[in-house]
Amino acid sequence: MTQQKRTKQINLRQMRKAFALKPLAVGIAGVFATACADNRQDARIYTSLDECSRDFPDAIERCEAAYENAVEEAARTSPRFGSEYDCEYVFGPNQCRQVETNNGSFFMPFMAGFMVSQLLSPNRYYSQPLYTSYSPYSSFRSRWVTADGYVFDGDIRKRNYRVRPDVYKPKPTVTRTMSRGGFGSSVRAKSSWGSSSRSGGWGG
Numbered sequence: 001m002t003q004q005k006r007t008k009q010i011n012l013r014q015m016r017k018a019f020a021l022k023p024l025a026v027g028i029a030g031v032f033a034t035a036c037a038d039n040r041q042d043a044r045i046y047t048s049l050d051e052c053s054r055d056f057p058d059a060i061e062r063c064e065a066a067y068e069n070a071v072e073e074a075a076r077t078s079p080r081f082g083s084e085y086d087c088e089y090v091f092g093p094n095q096c097r098q099v100e101t102n103n104g105s106f107f108m109p110f111m112a113g114f115m116v117s118q119l120l121s122p123n124r125y126y127s128q129p130l131y132t133s134y135s136p137y138s139s140f141r142s143r144w145v146t147a148d149g150y151v152f153d154g155d156i157r158k159r160n161y162r163v164r165p166d167v168y169k170p171k172p173t174v175t176r177t178m179s180r181g182g183f184g185s186s187v188r189a190k191s192s193w194g195s196s197s198r199s200g201g202w203g204g
Contacts, residue, residue, distance in 0.1 A: 066127035070114030092134030
């Protein structure tokens with residue numbers, strides 16, 4: 001299905017519609033707050049928001065809220081590129097959209113999915129967007145990656161993970177664009193999921 005790539009601003013309603021229409025591989029993590037020695041939480045992968053709702057019919061509103069939050073986070077923290085070529089070199093053909101703001105325009109990848117932990121927690125849960133690449137030049141082709149460059153082991157067919165809570169730490173708001181090599185450099189610095197390494201990001 002053809003996706004519109006231009007928008008006058010980061011319109012969350014339009015982004016929700018675009019993400020809903022685009023085939024999603026949706027990550028929903030940590031349904032149960034299981035604790036262990038390394039403090040990792042169970043994670044599961046869903047291919048759509050509907051799957052989350054079907055699995056948790058008593059938590060449909062939480063599934064929807066987690067998705068909405070991930071869309072907002074994608075608008076705030078997604079990597080930004082100065083050209084469509086640079087964005088598609090990293091994420092693949094037709095995987096990027098153009099956004100225009102009062103401060104200029106840029107290209108950002110479509111959100112490929114979202115991740116949630118402790119969905120059934122009575123107190124709180126966490127969510128964030130996930131991305132993947134269809135580019136033959138990408139080091140995370142067909143793998144899950146977070147907005148700040150952490151890559152999950154295995155490919156996007158893998159549906160179960162254990163993740164550390166620090167993956168949900170707030171990410172900086174992105175205010176500048178990068179070249180096509182910028183995101184790849186961050187991914188290489190964080191190539192092992194759960195690595196404690198940190199590298200300079202692309203926030204403000």
